[in-house]
Amino acid sequence: MALKYVEEYRDGTLARDLVKKIHSVSKKKLRLMEVCGTHTTSIFRHGIRSVLPKGITLLSGPGCPVCVTAQKDIDAFVAFARVKNVxxxxxxxxxxxxxxxxxxxxxxxxxxxxxxxYSVFDAVNIARENKDKEVVFCGVGFETTIPTIAAGILMGIEGKLDNFSIYSANKLTPPALAALMETDGVQIDGFILPGHVSVITGTDAYRGTFEKYDIPSVIAGFEPIDILQAILLLIQQNEAGKPALENAYPRAVSHAGNVKAKQIMNQVFEVCNASWRGIGQIPSSGMELKKEYQRFDAAIKFAMDMPDVPEPKGCACGQILMGLKTPEECVLYKKKCTPMNPVGPCMVSSEGSCAAFYRYS
Amino acid sequence: MTEEKILLDHGSGGKVSHSMFSDIILPLFENPELSKQDDGAVLDVKGTKLAFSTDSYVVDPIFFPGGNIGDLAVNGTINDISMCGANPEFISVGLILEEGLPIKDFKLILETMAAAAKKAGVKIVTGDTKVVPKGKADKIFINTSGIGVIPPNVNVSGSNAKPGDKIIISGTLADHGITVLSTREGLKFDSDIKTDSAPLNKMVQSIIQSNCDVHVLRDPTRGGLGTTLNEIASQSKVSIKIDEQSLPIRGPVQGVCELLGFDPLYIANEGKLIAFVPQKDAQKILEIIQQDEFGKDAVIIGEVIDKDPGKVFLQTNIGGLRIIDMLSGEQLPRIC
Incomplete structure (x- = not known):
């Protein structure tokens, strides 16, 4: 299996040229936010921060699905695990x-x-093979994952699986960007927009946010060349004072996105309000099962309604996700909160900004 | 507060395993030999230096491309003894069998063990078998222990790394862990991914007999190269810098890692060693390793440097610098 489109985008010479260009263009101090957790990991893994000009700060945004899953949703998953026969x-x-x-x-x-x-389809198969048990799938993800969960539900219907259900803690990206821009104290000079999510949503999904807030926005892939290219474009937009919505990942992302995937997602799910861990409720930022599919809703099936719980004392995950604090500014970081004993979600997921800071810096 | 329990993380070979060892095991068993924390204990028996090591194998699945739990168990202990600078001679085998294991599988595993021992030139001299009721073990678990003699002038240990040392790896990374994972998950790839399980005693003997200086020998098994380098940095109180561009990783293995989000630096190897050697001998030892059957892809991947003791750095392809930390918890369950 020859892996195309990886080595080409990790080329050292190309990367060094881009870094040179970034240094020559960069004048202003800028705070750029990579929205997606996979970007955060890639940025650390390839040492991208260490090659950027001092004036460029990268902030890790709310794009790690595990990190933004509300504590009450985690409590629900734990509660399902305690139910007999589940x-x-x-x-x-x-x-x-x-x-x-x-x-x-x-x-x-x-x-x-x-x-x-590895995917909801494995869960469907487990349900098929264990008809005497109830199989609950923890639905956590963004636009990239939600269509597959929708397809899983359709497979469940086709296979007449009444022992399969999902708990939907799924979230949408554009409303979170808008919520960030509306939050007091948040200072962001540009978004590195998520590549995988954009494959589904298409560039057009960000047009509303871009036009309302006039903020430099570039869709990026996940290899170092992709990310450096996006950073260069964001710096150029800022230096020229000409914000734009650009697609630096055209080999995967189109204007309209994956129409079929969106169709399946919207057939099974509808938009709802959602709680984001550390941030709170964001209107129209979640997806719940439509009425006709609610027999697959684990929360309804098991009458599971967990109470809201306060964040652990001292945990700054919410502020970190909004770029208001860095992991090092959290009082728990590396003290009470480590990957072995995580307090907040940003330390748990390999894509969480605290875990990435801990591992790589 | 719920009662603390053993989690799969405790078996990962990473930080959680290390804290279990230092917080629970070491204080109860403490002695100078155990405290060195090398791959095997080095024992002084009436003037003769012996290396003694034990390891248990619980890999799931028990058969995988390129090998099975049997040769893995024999090669694993051969390598642990070898990494002490010794020539492994005798091995014991403890078998825990689950009721219902097909006799043909059992025979096949034992035949593979016999062949592995013969290839490496070691004898299986003692052993034990136990059978447990169905469900109380998973098909077959194997423990192997071994001993070997360390030549008088040899002093190899994870605590001997010195600034200026070059670091050699004997071949490609992550083959074993990715093979086991893809077999277990039923992932079908149109490529030749197989375990690298192999005996490294002959390679080590060639290095030792060359009269070159060798400071450290280690096989980066569970926890992968990243974890092993961290162990050595911490044991020797030095810092290590490796170069991403030099790391040998086979294309298909890199591909599976990319697909599943694994870092090859933390994936197990079962037929590779890393050697820390003074710069003056580095080229010669590299050539010796490359001449061995299992060392054709050997390369120099980095060096020991003189700042930030205990830390491991990676110079990335794009010219950046980042830390390689020890694996925190479980990345892949039951790979050996």
Whole structure:
């Protein structure tokens, strides 16, 4: 299997040329936010911060799905794991996220049937093979993941699986960007927009936010050349005083996005308000099952309505996700909160900004 | 407060495993031999230096491309003894079998073990078998222990790395871990990914007999190269810098890592060693390793530097610098 489009975008000579260009163009102090957790990881992994001019600060935004999952949703996952005869299926990153009193990892050690899956389709198969059990899928993700969960529901209908359900803590990206821009104290000079999400949504999904706030915005891929290119474009827009919405990932992202995926997503889900951990409620930023699919809603099926819980004392995840604080400015960072004993979600996920800071800097 | 329990993380080989060792195990068993924390214990028995090591194998699945739990268990202990600078001679085998294991699988595993021991020139001299009821173990678990003699002038240890040392790796990274993962998950790739499980005793003997200086030998198994380098940096109180461009990773393995979001630096190897050697001997030792059957892809990947003791740095392809930390918890369960 030759892996195309990876090595080409990690080319050292090309990268060094881009870095040179960035240094020659950069004059102003700028705060640029990478919205997506995969960008955060890639930026650290390739040492991108260490090659940028001193005046360029990169902020890690609310684009790690695990990090923004509300604590009450984690509590719900833990509660499902405690129900007799239930198999909880989840993406691996959620396993260690601490809820109010436990995590899925701890529940598994106590004997709960918690299984890591790579996609919702694995969960559907588990339901098919375990008809005497209830299979709950922890639905956590953005526009990239939601269409696949919708397809999972349709597969469940086709397979007549009445033992399969999902708990939807899914979230949408553009409303979060708007919420950020409306928050007092937030100072962002440009967005590095998420590549994977944009493959589904298309460039057009950001047009509203861009036009309202006139903020430099560039869609980027995940290799170092992609990210450096996006940073260069954002600096050029800022230096010229000409904000634009640009697509620096045209090999994967189109204006309209993946129409079929959006169609399936909108067939099964509808927009709702959603709680973002550390940030709070953002209007129209979540997706819940439409009425005709509610028999697949685990929260309804198990009458699971967890109470809101306060954030752990001292945890600055919310401010970190909005670029108001860096992980190092959190009083718990590296003291009470480490990847071995995470307090806040940003320390748990490999894509979380605190975990990335901890590992790579 | 719920009662603390053993989690899969405790078996990852990363930070959680290390804190279990230093907080629970070491204080209860403490002695100078154990405290050195090398791959095997170095024992002085009436003037003869012996290396003694043990390891248990619980890999799932038990058969995977390029090998099975049997040769993995034999090669693993051979390599642990070898990394002490010793020539492994005798091995013990403890077998825990689950009721219902097909006899044909059992025989196949034992045949592979016999072949692995023969290839490496070691004898399996003692052992034990136990059978547990179905569900109380997973098919077969194997423990192997081994001993070997360390030649008089050899002093190899994770605590011997010195500033200026060059770091050699004997071949490509992450083959074993990715093979096991893709087999277990039923991931089908149109490529030749197989375990690198191999005995490294002959390679080590060639290095030792060359009369070159060798400071550290280690096989970066569970926890991968990243974790092993951190262990050495911490044991030797030095800093390490490696160059991303020099890291040998096979294309298909890199591809699977990209697809699944794994960092090859933290994926297990079962037939690779890293050697820390003084600069003056680096080229010669590199050539010796490259001449070995299992060392054709050997390269120099970095050096020991004289700042920030305990830290490991990576010079990235794009010219950036970042830290390589020890693996925190479980990345892949039951890979060896």
């Amino acid at each position: 198999i909880v299926t989840t993406f691996g990153d959620l396993m260690k996220v601490p809820g109010s009193s436990s995590s899925l990892t701890k529940e598994k050690a106590c004997g709960a049937d918690v299984r890591i899956v």
